[in-house]
Each structure stands twice: as structure tokens, then as C-alpha cells.
Amino acid sequence: MARKEVKFSSDDEEFFGVMGSVGVPKFDREMRGGIPRGFMILAVVATGSGAELFAKQFVSPAEEPENTLYVSTSESAPQILNVFNKYNWPTDINVRTMGEEYNSRVLERDLQAARYRLQGFSMADVQRLAQTRFVDDETEDFLTELTDDVTSLGPYFRAVIDSMDFYFNREDPARVMSMLRMMQAHTQLNRGLLLCLVSESSLTKSMEMELGMLADMILKFEVVMVGTDFETRMIIKKFRNAPENMAVISFKVTPEEGITPETVKRIA
Amino acid sequence: MIPSTSYSRDRCVTGVHGLDEILKGGIPYGSTVLASGTCGSGKTTLGMEFLVRGALAGEACAHFTATEPSVKLLENIRQFQFFDMQMVDTGLINVFDMDVLYSWLGMQKTSFELEDVHALIKAITDIVNTIGVTRLVIDSVTTLCYKIRSEQLIRDFLFTLGKKLATLGCTTILISEITSASENALWSSFGVEEAIADGIIVLGDIERMGHLLRYIQVVKMRGTGHSRAKYAFELTPLGVMMTPMLKWGSVTGQ
Numbered sequence: 153m154a155r156k157e158v159k160f161s162s163d164d165e166e167f168f169g170v171m172g173s174v175g176v177p178k179f180d181r182e183m184r185g186g187i188p189r190g191f192m193i194l195a196v197v198a199t200g201s202g203a204e205l206f207a208k209q210f211v212s213p214a215e216e217p218e219n220t221l222y223v224s225t226s227e228s229a230p231q232i233l234n235v236f237n238k239y240n241w242p243t244d245i246n247v248r249t250m251g252e253e254y255n256s257r258v259l260e261r262d263l264q265a266a267r268y269r270l271q272g273f274s275m276a277d278v279q280r281l282a283q284t285r286f287v288d289d290e291t292e293d294f295l296t297e298l299t300d301d302v303t304s305l306g307p308y309f310r311a312v313i314d315s316m317d318f319y320f321n322r323e324d325p326a327r328v329m330s331m332l333r334m335m336q337a338h339t340q341l342n343r344g345l346l347l348c349l350v351s352e353s354s355l356t357k358s359m360e361m362e363l364g365m366l367a368d369m370i371l372k373f374e375v376v377m378v379g380t381d382f383e384t385r386m387i388i389k390k391f392r393n394a395p396e397n398m399a400v401i402s403f404k405v406t407p408e409e410g411i412t413p414e415t416v417k418r419i420a
Numbered sequence: 421m422i423p424s425t426s427y428s429r430d431r432c433v434t435g436v437h438g439l440d441e442i443l444k445g446g447i448p449y450g451s452t453v454l455a456s457g458t459c460g461s462g463k464t465t466l467g468m469e470f471l472v473r474g475a476l477a478g479e480a481c482a483h484f485t486a487t488e489p490s491v492k493l494l495e496n497i498r499q500f501q502f503f504d505m506q507m508v509d510t511g512l513i514n515v516f517d518m519d520v521l522y523s524w525l526g527m528q529k530t531s532f533e534l535e536d537v538h539a540l541i542k543a544i545t546d547i548v549n550t551i552g553v554t555r556l557v558i559d560s561v562t563t564l565c566y567k568i569r570s571e572q573l574i575r576d577f578l579f580t581l582g583k584k585l586a587t588l589g590c591t592t593i594l595i596s597e598i599t600s601a602s603e604n605a606l607w608s609s610f611g612v613e614e615a616i617a618d619g620i621i622v623l624g625d626i627e628r629m630g631h632l633l634r635y636i637q638v639v640k641m642r643g644t645g646h647s648r649a650k651y652a653f654e655l656t657p658l659g660v661m662m663t664p665m666l667k668w669g670s671v672t673g674q
Contacts, residue, residue: 265526269539272546281547282514285491287523 158307158341168215168308172345175209175241178413183388183397187369189308189343191392192336194367196352196360197315201373202384202405203349207312208232209410210347212241214310220245221301221311225318228252239410248301250294250318257292295319299331302346303338315349325359329366336366368392388419429643432555432591435473436466438651438662439636447591447619448643452582454561454614456596456607457623462634462655463595466623467557468497469659470593472504474555475512481555482547486518486563487597493559502659514551518564532567537577540564545584553590561594562609575612582616607639618642626650636662 171186180186187193197203207222214220222245224232229249236243273281298319302311319328332348339346348367355363364370370390376383383402391397398419406412431446440446447453457463464487471481485493494515497503507513522528525543527536548556558564565574578594585592594617596608607614607622614620619641625632635650653662 262526265524268524268543269526272542273550275550278514278547278550279511281520281524282511282516284520285489285517287517287519287528 173213175212176411182416190340191368192339193347193369195349195371197349197373201375203373206411207314208235211310211312214242214245217244219306219309223248223313225251295323295331302335307342309344311346313348317351317354320354434470436469436660442638442647444644450586450589451618452592453619454596454617455593455621456598461623463623465655467593467595471513471555472502475507479554480552482514482553484516484558487560490515490517501657531569541581548588548590556590556592559595560597562597574610578616
């Protein structure tokens with residue numbers, strides 16, 4: 153099937169440029185101007201490594217807020233907005249909290265079913281049951297919804313999925329992979345920037361390899377002990393067509409700038 | 421001591437034309453009766469008329485439909501003069517969609533395990549108890565049992581359900597779909613239903629002079645004597661109308 157052509161206006165090309173900021177000026181400088189537009193970035197993260205903050209910072213440039221999407225599978229909307237307000241990042245971007253939706257659409261229903269099983273029906277329940285003629289459409293496909301959300305974004309979009317663990321833990325990994333391919337193709341075609349977070353523990357070796365090939369850039373976030381202190385690091389393991397950018401970046405979190413790189417060690 | 425022969429169990433008068441005569445007064449209260457029949461033999465209509473006659477006598481009735489949506493069932497049954505939609509609107513006849521019940525119980529799956537079967541028994545008996553149902557129809561028990569993979573579990577399900585409904589004083593008709601009502605056929609799809617049921621009423625077709633005649637036959641009914649003859653019946657706007665097969669034959673000179 154022929155790929156659909158995406159037309160970019162010259163104004164847009166001039167405004168957005170070929171590189172996009174990750175929201176961390178020092179990081180952009182180390183990457184020689186940021187990240188090429190059209191990149192899908194995979195962040196393999198460890199708990200407490202600051203990756204969630206990095207993800208929020210990644211959408212903070214929000215060149216077009218209506219074309220910027222932040223998907224969270226674990227935080228609530230107020231929690232996310234609190235962080236954006238704290239750092240004075242734009243709050244008019246699109247935020248989708250899949251974790252909250254899952255709780256209300258799936259878990260609450262399961263809980264209610266468990267209650268009916270355990271406690272039985274009240275008279276009001278029986279009357280309501282006798283008047284209910286149709287079953288609500290209960291087919292919940294959060295993965296398709298995610299893919300649809302991302303592929304509905306227009307040229308030069310910016311999106312974050314925090315995190316893919318939610319989908320890998322609930323869906324057939326092959327299906328998740330195929331949806332990621334669709335999102336990657338859309339990102340490339342529309343010169344978007346897509347950051348996907350995933351825990352190392354959610355991936356098998358073969359999944360890691362496949363994702364490694366699919367992603368244009370791989371970041372690894374880790375926390376290590378240095379002497380008696382903890383150090384948070386971001387390792388740029390892959391940078392398509394620019395291996396010179398591969399590096400180990402130690403960073404700290406400051407109240408003013410959020411993720412702030414401190415030292416950079418080149419790998420290649 | 422010679423046992424008294426005058427004892428007779430209280431009956432649930434079905435109100436269905438001819439059936440109470442065959443059963444010498446009606447179905448013994450609290451019985452679980454299997455109404456087995458081939459497609460189009462009038463099982464659903466018989467079941468619905470059984471409920472309507474009960475509702476007319478002021479009894480609370482319930483119908484669980486698994487073979488067709490309740491909306492369709494009610495539309496189809498409206499053509500019969502014995503049926504009045506008011507009975508549903510006022511809660512005398514409570515029609516439940518099994519799909520909705522499954523969904524409420526988190527049982528929208530292809531097969532049921534032991535805990536699902538227990539949940540289903542509890543839900544049905546709960547409903548019967550809550551609204552004081554004395555007449556119940558499950559249409560069909562075959563569709564329901566398709567989801568229960570083990571024969572033992574089907575047996576347990578029907579036995580426990582029947583026992584609990586009997587305790588609650590509820591007379592139940594379990595509609596069963598069979599592919600053939602010939603002499604060698606089973607009266608149920610899984611073979612276990614007929615052994616557990618207190619009664620078996622078979623509905624089928626007989627071809628006479630190029631016409632398919634509906635017939636009804638009470639094969640078994642614990643707690644009462646009954647005729648085991650086949651009776652021809654028609655589904656008229658007034659409901660089920662029965663005539664003995666022999667009589668029908670003599671009228672037409674057969």
C-alpha cells in the first residue's frame with residue numbers, strides 16, 4: 153500500500169526546523185541541537201530514575217499545545233498538572249490518563265460484579281436488572297485507543313506514552329509491537345516526536361531487541377550508587393545516524409529546571 | 421399400615437389449556453420441569469403462557485431469556501391475546517436477559533468454571549427470593565449449559581438450582597432444545613437434565629398429510645399421575661389449545 157503523502161507548509165518547516173528540543177536546553181546542546189523530528193524514542197527506565205519527570209519535560213516545549221499529547225497510565229490528571237504548574241510548563245496540552253480510565257471502566261465494573269456475587273442483589277438491583285434490556289458495549293481496547301490517539305495527531309506533533317508497561321502487561325506483546333510500528337511510522341511520516349517509556353523488567357530479550365531495532369533513539373535511565381550517594385543517569389544507547397551522540401549523562405533534578413544534566417561522558 | 425391413597429401434593433395450576441387435565445390438576449409445587457422440544461415446537465410460547473396464567477392469578481413470575489433478546493421475545497409474544505405488556509410493566513412478569521445478568525456478574529466469557537456456576541445459582545435464587553417468584557422459566561437451559569464444559573458441573577448446577585428453587589416454593593420450567601423428538605431421542609441436549617428434572621414435557625412435530633402437527637407429551641412428572649399420551653396442540657392467539665391425537669384423527673376421518 154502506498155504511503156499517504158503528508159504536506160508540510162514552508163511556514164511550518166521554518167518554524168519547527170529539522171530538530172526538536174527535548175525540553176532540557178543542556179541536553180539539546182549535547183545532542184547538537186536536539187532530536188531530529190520524526191524520531192521515536194524509547195526510554196528504558198528504572199524506578200526512581202527521574203524518567204517520569206523527563207517525560208513531562210519532553211512535552212513542555214509544546215510548540216502546538218493542541219498537537220501535544222501526554223498519556224499516563226499511572227498518574228491522575230491533577231497529579232500531572234501539579235508537576236506542570238510547579239515548573240511553569242504549559243498546561244493546555246492534551247493529557248490522557250489511561251490508568252484512571254482503566255480503574256473506572258474496568259476495575260470498578262469488576263468490583264461491582266464481585267459485590268453482586270458476594271452480597272447478592274437488592275430489590276432495587278433486581279428491578280433495575282429486569283428493566284435492563286441491553287448490555288453496554290464492554291469491549292475495552294486501550295491499546296487501539298492509544299494508537300488512535302497518537303496517529304490522530306497532525307504534523308510536527310509531540311507525544312509521550314508513560315508507560316508501555318501497562319500495555320505489555322495486559323495485551324499480547326506481538327500486538328503491542330505491531331501498534332508501536334504503526335505509531336513509529338506515523339511519527340516518521342509526520343515529523344513528530346514520540347517518547348515511549350518502558351521498564352526493563354517488562355521486556356523479554358527478544359522484545360528488547362525488536363524494540364531496539366524499531367526505535368530511532370534509545371535512552372536508558374538508571375540509579376546507581378556512587379560511594380554513599382545515589383546518582384541518576386541517562387545513557388544514550390542508540391541515536392540513529394548519529395552514533396557520536398551516544399553518551400552517559402549524569403543529571404540531577406532542580407526546582408527551577410527539572411532534569412538538569414551535570415556531566416556528559418561520550419561513548420563513541 | 422396401608423398408606424393413604426388420598427394424599428395429593430399441592431399443584432401449580434398451569435392454566436394452559438388441557439395441560440392441567442393431563443397432569444391431574446397441575447404441576448406439583450416446587451417442581452423443576454424440563455420442557456424439551458425441537459425448534460418451532462412452541463416451547464417459548466408454552467413457557468410464557470405458563471407465566472401469564474400465573475400472573476393473572478396474582479403470582480410473581482420471572483423469565484430468564486438466553487436464546488433471544490428480551491426485546492425480541494416480548495415483541496413476538498405480544499401477538500398472543502393472553503399476553504398483556506402491563507404485566508411486564510407492573511413487575512408481575514419480570515423478564516431478565518441472561519446476557520445482562522452475565523455482564524453484571526462479570527461472566528462474559530466463553531466457558532463457566534465452578535465459581536461462575538455457583539454465582540449464577542446464587543443470582544437466580546436471589547432474584548427469586550427477593551421478588552417472591554413462584555413461577556420461573558429459563559429459556560433455554562441448553563444455551564446456558566453450553567457454557568458449562570463439564571457434565572458433572574451441569575449436573576451439579578441443575579441439581580442445586582432445582583433444590584434451591586424448590587425450597588423457595590418456585591415451580592420452574594427449564595426449556596431444553598433438542599434436535600429430534602423421535603422415540604429414540606434423548607429428552608435433553610446433555611443427557612443429564614432429564615435425570616435431574618422432576619418432570620419432562622416433550623414438544624415435537626408429527627407429519628400428517630403433508631402438515632406438521634405440533635404435539636405435547638408428558639413423559640415424566642414426579643408427584644402426580646398423568647397421561648402419557650401425545651396430544652396435538654395449536655398455538656392460537658388465545659394460547660396453547662390441545663386436543664387428543666386420537667380425537668383429532670377421528671374428526672378428520674383418519
